[in-house]
Structure formats: structure tokens, C-alpha cells
Amino acid sequence: MAHAAHAGDALSTLSDQLADAVEHAGPAVVQVNGRPRRPSSGVIYAPTLVLAAEHAIEREDDLTIETVAGSPLPAQLVGRDLASDLAVLRVPGLTAPPATAASGSARVGQFVLAVGRPGGRELMASIGIVSAVGGPVRTRGGTLEQYLRTDATPYPGFSGGALIDARGAVLGILTTGLAGGAALAVPVAVAWRLAEPLARQGYVPRGWLGIGSQPVRIPAGQRGGRTQETGLLIVELAPDSPALRGGLLLGDILVAVDGQAMEDGEALQAFLGGDRVGRPLAVQVLRGGALATLELTVGQRPGRAR
Amino acid sequence: MSPVLEATPAAAGWAGLFPEVLHRVQPSIVRVHGRGPAGAGGVVWGPEAVVTNHHVVAGARQALRVLSVDGRAHAARILDTSRRLDLALLEVPGAELVPAPIGRSARLRVGELVFAVGHPWGQPWVVTAGVVSALGTLPVPGRAGVETFIRSDVRLAPGNSGGPLLDARGQVVGLNTMVIGGDLAVAIPSDVVRQWLGEGS
Numbered sequence: 001m002a003h004a005a006h007a008g009d010a011l012s013t014l015s016d017q018l019a020d021a022v023e024h025a026g027p028a029v030v031q032v033n034g035r036p037r038r039p040s041s042g043v044i045y046a047p048t049l050v051l052a053a054e055h056a057i058e059r060e061d062d063l064t065i066e067t068v069a070g071s072p073l074p075a076q077l078v079g080r081d082l083a084s085d086l087a088v089l090r091v092p093g094l095t096a097p098p099a100t101a102a103s104g105s106a107r108v109g110q111f112v113l114a115v116g117r118p119g120g121r122e123l124m125a126s127i128g129i130v131s132a133v134g135g136p137v138r139t140r141g142g143t144l145e146q147y148l149r150t151d152a153t154p155y156p157g158f159s160g161g162a163l164i165d166a167r168g169a170v171l172g173i174l175t176t177g178l179a180g181g182a183a184l185a186v187p188v189a190v191a192w193r194l195a196e197p198l199a200r201q202g203y204v205p206r207g208w209l210g211i212g213s214q215p216v217r218i219p220a221g222q223r224g225g226r227t228q229e230t231g232l233l234i235v236e237l238a239p240d241s242p243a244l245r246g247g248l249l250l251g252d253i254l255v256a257v258d259g260q261a262m263e264d265g266e267a268l269q270a271f272l273g274g275d276r277v278g279r280p281l282a283v284q285v286l287r288g289g290a291l292a293t294l295e296l297t298v299g300q301r302p303g304r305a306r
Numbered sequence: 307m308s309p310v311l312e313a314t315p316a317a318a319g320w321a322g323l324f325p326e327v328l329h330r331v332q333p334s335i336v337r338v339h340g341r342g343p344a345g346a347g348g349v350v351w352g353p354e355a356v357v358t359n360h361h362v363v364a365g366a367r368q369a370l371r372v373l374s375v376d377g378r379a380h381a382a383r384i385l386d387t388s389r390r391l392d393l394a395l396l397e398v399p400g401a402e403l404v405p406a407p408i409g410r411s412a413r414l415r416v417g418e419l420v421f422a423v424g425h426p427w428g429q430p431w432v433v434t435a436g437v438v439s440a441l442g443t444l445p446v447p448g449r450a451g452v453e454t455f456i457r458s459d460v461r462l463a464p465g466n467s468g469g470p471l472l473d474a475r476g477q478v479v480g481l482n483t484m485v486i487g488g489d490l491a492v493a494i495p496s497d498v499v500r501q502w503l504g505e506g507s
Contacts, residue, residue: 011323015419015474018437022417113417119440125417126459127437153459155439155490 017166022115022125024168028099031066031117032075032089032160034058039066041116041161043173045101048094051195053159054080054087055177063089066120067096079198082141083206084186085159085177088198099162101188102169106130106148111166114150114174114183118157128152130171133187136270139178142206142301143269147184148172154183197274207272208301209283210241211248215264218253224291230263231255231286246296248285255291256284272298324421327476328433334406334478335423335470337373337430338382338396340366347424347469348372348396349478350403356396357499358468359483360387363394372398375431391453391494392483393502394468406470409477411456411495414438419474420458422482422491424466436460439490455492456480462491 032042032052040056042065050065057063057077064072073093080087106112107130114126128151135146150163154176163172163185172185186194197204213232223229231253237244248254254262258281262268276298283294336356338348340363348358356372363370363384370382380401387394421435436459443454456471462485471480471493480493 009475011327011419011474014323019415019418023415026416113437115417119442122440122442123416124440124457125437126439127417127419153439153490 018111018113018127021164021166021168022113022123025099025113025115025162025164025170026123027068027096028170029115029117029123029162030096031120031157032056033064033066033072038157039118039120040157040159041118041174042089043160043162043170044094044096044098045192045195046098046199048091049098049195049199050075050089050091050094051160051173051191052087052089053173053175053177054082054085055175056159057087065089065091065094066117067094068117068121068123069096070121079202079204081194081198081204083139083204084144084190084194085139085175086173086186086191086194086198088195090199100169101192102165102167102171105189106133106165106171106187108133112150112152112171113164113166114152114154114158114161115164116155116158116161116174118155124155124158126153126155136266137179138266138269143266144178144186144190145270146187146190147178148187150183150185152183158183205274205277206301207274207276207298208241209243209268209272209281209296210238210299211243211254212236212238213254213265213268216253218255218286222286222289224255224286224289226255226291228255228261228263232262232265232268234285242296242299246283246294248283248294248296249287252285252287254283254285258282324433324435327472327474328421328423331406331470331472331476331478332375332423333404335375336403337425338362338468339371339373340368345373345425345428345430346465346467347482349468349470349481350406351395351408351499351503352405353403354398354401355385356382356398356403357481357503358394358396359481360389360392360394362468363387363396364389370396372396372401374403388502391498391502393481393494393499395503407475407477408496408500409473409475409479411479411497414441414456414473414479414495416440420456420460420479421472422458422460422462422466422469423472424462424469424482426461426463426465428465434461436491454495454498455483456495458491458493460491466491
């Protein structure tokens with residue numbers, strides 16, 4: 001009996017810790033009213049700035065957020081990014097302190113809580129583990145370099161909410177809008193970093209070459225002296241694109257950029273971050289079985305804001 | 307040796323706690339056979355008293371029976387029911403059951419551990435775990451007004467009705483009642499049951 005009581009105490013300690021974690025994260029998790037009758041969630045990541053789920057912002061006028069304090073505060077949409085399903089809102093009247101970001105990276109198997117506030121004052125939570133850490137992955141609007149998957153239940157309106165660890169620190173921003181309703185989260189380091197250009201200029205700059213490609217197997221003997229077995233066959237060249245200007249031709253097989261092997265489209269997308277816009281790039285292609293190097297200037301992906 | 311699958315000592319420690327807490331409370335959890343063939347849950351409230359859901363026993367065509375985990379079966383009869391609260395009090399004459407430790411649902415916090423014991427889809431004595439997802443009020447379908455409910459992410463199915471929602475100490479903090487939209491379980495708070503039984507809160 002004494003042993004059983006001890007078990008109860010120990011389990012209570014864990015239980016208390018989980019409730020503490022929710023309580024700790026709670027004030028930085030807000031309700032976001034950006035579409036009719038279906039509120040979503042958001043996370044205060046910096047003073048007066050909120051990260052929300054892009055897909056849950058269906059209007060730019062009459063945006064409001066609600067905190068634990070209850071009354072709606074007017075919010076302004078300052079940026080949105082389809083690739084990560086993130087949007088940044090500015091809320092001048094917001095006084096609640098920002099969320100704490102987890103310092104380490106998420107580990108598969110660790111306990112997590114999904115926390116959202118679709119019901120206004122009432123905070124909601126569900127428990128699970130980190131089921132997978134994956135990426136880069138193709139999404140609606142481009143490529144997301146990394147994502148977390150969880151088996152914690154994403155209740156309706158949880159998109160934009162926080163995936164937290166057992167200490168209440170934010171591991172990621174939840175969304176069901178990236179992969180067919182699955183509960184994913186944009187890792188906190190990625191989300192915080194993307195939020196910076198979103199808040200400053202309204203979009204996330206992403207490098208663009210203007211090619212359509214598909215991965216192909218390179219026949220042995222046509223690898224131009226390289227060992228790489230797959231490359232990207234150029235099947236499309238956008239008019240007035242960096243690729244066209246740089247001399248790429250349909251039928252070229254792209255094998256490397258700046259010396260890094262590119263075996264699939266995801267690798268190339270991940271390579272073309274916003275910091276490469278305007279920079280020169282050495283593109284290695286196989287043309288007629290021989291290796292050629294072309295100099296390109298990375299462009300900015302058009303249609304950036306939506 | 308498989309470094310990936312090997313549980314850490316801490317995790318192994320936590321894993322051992324659930325069965326211990328459960329073992330302590332199990333004699334106070336019963337299976338109620340009333341309306342359906344599969345049976346539902348029930349919580350022992352007194353030596354001869356069991357609380358379950360109204361919808362578990364309403365319109366039962368067969369004689370009510372209460373089964374304890376040790377396999378004993380007892381005849382039972384309805385003492386009182388509330389359709390509005392979906393609660394029923396059963397009398398189990400001569401049963402000498404072990405009353406469950408009843409917790410105060412008012413003290414529950416969002417995120418704290420809870421677990422449910424029931425008989426989902428007729429599978430006997432199934433335990434599911436989760437956390438308190440929300441505490442609040444919910445409109446009752448087809449009825450006027452709102453009721454206080456505990457919402458949790460424990461996995462429930464038909465057959466969990468009337469069974470206990472337990473906290474980490476193994477105290478009954480609610481009576482599992484229904485599932486909304488597949489992933490939200492609703493329980494009647496223990497304080498509401500107390501109040502209905504005239505125990506105050």
C-alpha cells in the first residue's frame with residue numbers, strides 16, 4: 001500500500017508538471033479570428049507580434065485576437081508564407097509576454113502537449129509524443145525545410161497554436177494545413193527565423209532559378225566522371241528566368257550547385273534559401289554525357305506574397 | 307543491443323506507475339450489464355451503490371447486473387436517474403463493494419494526466435490515458451441550458467460510458483459519458499455527481 005501511494009505521488013508529480021507546462025505556455029497562446037465562425041490559434045513570439053496559421057487567415061480586414069484576458073484586440077496582417085503556412089500579425093494592444101522557445105531541438109519520442117485557444121478564454125490541450133522529425137518537404141507554396149509530426153490530437157482551431165515540451169517551452173507552431181490534415185508543427189527555430197522577414201517585409205524571400213525538373217537516373221557511363229546516380233532533368237524553363245539567362249537548356253541534367261550534389265528537387269529547394277537571392281551560383285549540368293558548369297544569378301521567386 | 311528502442315530508466319519508471327495506481331482502484335470499478343449486450347462502465351460509490359450513466363440503464367429490457375473485476379456478478383436495480391445529467395444510481399443489495407476514492411473535479415487543471423477504464427466495443431477492462439483538454443460548459447444536445455463537463459483526449463468508445471475518469475492519484479474525477487467528433491471525450495465531473503447525490507461539493 002505504501003508502495004502504491006508512492007506510485008500515485010510520482011505519477012502526480014508528472015501530472016502536475018504537465019499541467020504546469022500548459023499553464024506556463026498558456027498566456028502566450030491566443031485565439032485568432034481570421035475566418036467566419038471558425039477561430040484558430042496563434043502564439044505571441046515577440047512583443048506585439050503573433051505567429052498564426054496562414055490558411056486560417058481568410059480576410060485581412062476585421063482581424064482580431066483574444067488572449068486569456070478575454071476582450072478582442074484588433075490585429076493587422078503584416079506577412080504570410082504559404083510554404084510554411086505561417087502568418088505574422090501585429091497587435092498593438094498586446095501586453096502579454098512572448099512565449100519561451102525550446103532551446104534544444106525536438107526528439108522523436110519525447111512527450112509533447114498541443115496547446116490552442118480556439119475557445120477564447122478557455123485554453124485547450126492534448127498530449128502525445130513527437131512522432132517524427134522530417135523534411136525538407138514540398139508544401140502548397142514551396143518547400144518547408146523541416147517539420148515535426150505529433151500524435152497529439154489537433155482539435156479544431158488548433159492551427160497556429162503551440163506544440164510545447166514538458167517544461168512549457170515552445171517546440172513548434174502547429175498546423176493541419178500543410179499535409180492533408182495531419183498534425184504537423186513548424187519547428188520553433190524555423191518559425192522564429194521565418195517570422196523575421198515576414199514581420200519586416202511581408203514575405204519570405206526564396207531563391208528562384210525558374211526551372212521545372214524531375215529526378216532521373218543517370219545511365220552509367222554518362223555521369224561525366226562523377227559517381228552520382230541521380231540528377232534533375234530540366235523539363236521546363238520559365239521565360240525571363242535566371243536559368244534561361246544563365247544558359248541552361250531543356251534536357252540538361254542538373255547534378256550539383258556550388259559543388260553540392262543535387263539528387264532531388266527537395267534538396268535544390270532547401271538550398272535556395274532567401275539569403276541566396278541576387279548571389280551568383282555555379283550550376284553543374286550533364287549535357288550530352290559531359291559535365292558543364294554554368295554561372296547563374298539566383299532570382300527572387302515571383303508571386304511572393306500569395 | 308538496440309540503442310533506439312531501449313527505454314531510459316526514467317521512462318521505464320513512469321511506465322510502471324500506471325499499473326500500480328490502477329491496481330489500487332480496480333476493485334471499485336464495475337461493469338454494468340443493462341441495455342446492450344456488451345456492457346458499460348460503473349463506479350462504486352458505496353458498499354451497495356454504483357453510479358453509471360442514465361443512457362446505460364434506461365429502457366433496459368433485461369435484469370440489471372453488476373460485475374466486479376474478480377468476476378462476481380450481482381443483481382442491481384435503479385434507485386434514481388437523471389436524464390438531464392445522464393446519471394443513474396444503482397442499488398446492489400448485499401454486494402459489499404469497495405467504494406472508489408472520489409476526487410474533487412473543481413481542482414482539475416488543463417494538461418493534467420487522466421485515464422479511463424471501460425469496455426470499449428465490448429472489450430473488457432481497457433485502460434486509456436490522456437490529459438484534461440478543457441474544463442468548461444457545453445450545450446446539451448436537445449436540451450435547454452449548459453452543463454459543466456471535463457473534456458479530455460483519452461480514447462473512448464461505446465462501452466466506456468459510465469466508467470470512471472481517474473486522475474494520477476487514482477481518484478475518480480469524472481464519469482465518462484460520450485465522444486464528440488471522434489477525438490474529444492466528455493466526462494461528467496465528480497463534483498456534479500456528488501451534488502446530484504446530495505453530498506454537496
